[in-house]
Amino acid sequence: MADINFVSQPAHKHASTEAGGSTPPKGVSGPVPYDLIELLFFAYREFTSDPDDVLAQYGFGRAHHRVLHFVDRHPGIMVTDLLGILKITKQSLGRVLKQLVDEDFIEQRPGAVDRRQRLLHTTSKGHDLARRLALLQTERLDRAINDLPNDSTDAVKQFLFQMIDPEARSEVANLINVRHDETGTSSDKTSSAP
Amino acid sequence: MADINFVSQPAHKHASTEAGGSTPPKGVSGPVPYDLIELLFFAYREFTSDPDDVLAQYGFGRAHHRVLHFVDRHPGIMVTDLLGILKITKQSLGRVLKQLVDEDFIEQRPGAVDRRQRLLHTTSKGHDLARRLALLQTERLDRAINDLPNDSTDAVKQFLFQMIDPEARSEVANLINVRHDETGTSSDKTSSAP
DNA sequence: AATTTATGTCAGCCATATTGACTTATTTCT
DNA sequence: AGAAATAAGTCAATATGGCTGACATAAATT
Incomplete structure (x- = not known):
């Protein structure tokens, strides 16, 4: 079963920083874990690769995936909260969200209590796709x-x-521990066990 | 401190997939590890955030980081090999590489044996930046x-x-300088303490 | 000599992000 | 009631980092 031994110390023998210069002790920085750094890079690339392929068939990209994912995970989420999760601008979100709504993957319902809100839900079509993508990632994980x-x-x-x-x-x-009930209220979202 | 109990999987109670839709059971798919999926997303975003800030000060982006990183890690690497690692087109690489070369972070030397090659090396300036970025990631790791x-x-x-x-x-x-044991001889996966 | 390889370049397209300004409802605050 | 804040959307412009296709040059290989 393909085992690996991760060698602990790589070394670097360039000219400047380490050797020639003053090398100010900036906190006795231990060795740089290049293996971890690169593993993270490669692992994440692979992690996104399977969904990317499927999404491409729908004319979607990774941005659509993120939106679809979090809407599916948090039915009734408000736009503002989604923006907070994704940390993108509302213009960026707007573009992909519009596509997802237009193509009937996500639907918007006015908030019952606050009618300014457009609470987001996946349609069954959207939920199916979200699930399909999640399953691909599940297999890899x-x-x-x-x-x-x-x-x-x-x-x-x-x-x-x-x-x-x-x-x-x-x-x-x-965010990740919440079993999300459909309250539609922004803040709070106190999770905890049922 | 800050310990977390990762609640073991919630379920999802949407309409379709599970019940009415098509999607035949593909092998009694266990619960979807949404927490892992999302943790990877958030972790990777944070992982790249510190370098991104520094790079912005140089007018560089994440693409520059990747190139700088792998050139620094593999001095004398040929362009073709770098393309193989990054899995991007030579046009995409060309653009960022040119900037890095023009601004003296990377230098190109004709191959001694094969003079078509332009072997890539970080300059001291480039090495310093690469190191600085790596150290940021090291701290977080x-x-x-x-x-x-x-x-x-x-x-x-x-x-x-x-x-x-x-x-x-x-x-x-x-690539990442590990020893890869294909034989299945699980020899000592725990130590790594020379 | 012909072909392949290594590299680079021009030109254009697409996806995804950004900023800034402005509009429309609706809610909340005083 | 009226002012201010909030939720959401939109227009326009810009940047980054991918992509394709076509083509060019030098050097190595066959």
């Missing part, structure tokens, strides 16, 4: 996780979670 | 890895590595 040293899954999740700036973590934690 | 269950680092690397298509793994393994 399962493959990656299955023959891992005994239950390192939590370690992997922890690692990814801790890649996020500490101040931003709780927000993300809420 | 260290933060993410340090307080992880008793060295799960290997599990994380293994996970990322196995996110890559099996056929493509050995190539990546060579």
Whole structure:
């Protein structure tokens, strides 16, 4: 089963920074984990590759995937909140969202309580596509996780979670742990176990 | 500190796919690991964010980073090989590479044996920037890895590595300077402490 | 000598992001 | 009630980083 030994220390022997110059001790920076850096790059590229192929068949791109994904995960989400998750401008969102709405993957319903809102939902068509894409990623993730040293899954999740700036973590934690009920209310979204 | 309980999968209660739609059962697909999927998205976004900020100050983008990174990691690499790593077209590479060369971050030397080649090297300026960017990522990775269950680092690397298509793994393994054991002789996957 | 390879370049297209300004409803605040 | 804030959408312009296709040059290979 294709095992690998990750060699611990690469070294670099360029001219400047390390050797010739003053090399100011900036915190006794240990070795740079080039392997991790590059693994993240390659892993993420592969992670997005399967959905990309499918999306292309619909004339969609990765931006559509992100929108579709988060709308599917958070039915009734408001546009503002979606913008907050994706961290893009409303113009950028507007373009792809319009396509998804026009082609009947996402539908907008005026908020019952606040009628300015256009709460977003996937249609069945949209949900199906979202699910199909999620399943592709699930397969890859399962493959990656299955023959891992005994239950390192939590370690992997922890690692990814801790890649996020500490101040931003709780927000993300809420987001990914939420079992979303259809309240339509923006803030709150207090998760916790049912 | 900041520990998280990753709630094990919620389910989804939409209308179609599961019930009325087409989509035959493709193998009793277990629950979709939405948390992992989203963690990867957020983690990768954060991973690239610090370099992006620095690069912007130079008028560079992420594409420049990738080129600079791999040239710095593989001094004397030929253009063709770089294209193979990045999986982009030579026109796309050409554009950013030209800027990096023009602004003296990368230099091209004709190959000694094959004089058609323009072997790529970072200048000291380029190496310094590459290093600076790598250090930013190192800090974040260290933060993410340090307080992880008793060295799960290997599990994380293994996970990322196995996110890559099996056929493509050995190539990546060579690239990132790991030893790739194809034989299945699971020799010591835990140590890495010379 | 013919072909292939390594590299580069011109020209144009597309997707996705940005900024800034402005509009329309609707809600909230005073 | 009237002012201000909010939710959402839109127009226009710009930048980045991908892509295709066609073509050019030098050097190596056959």
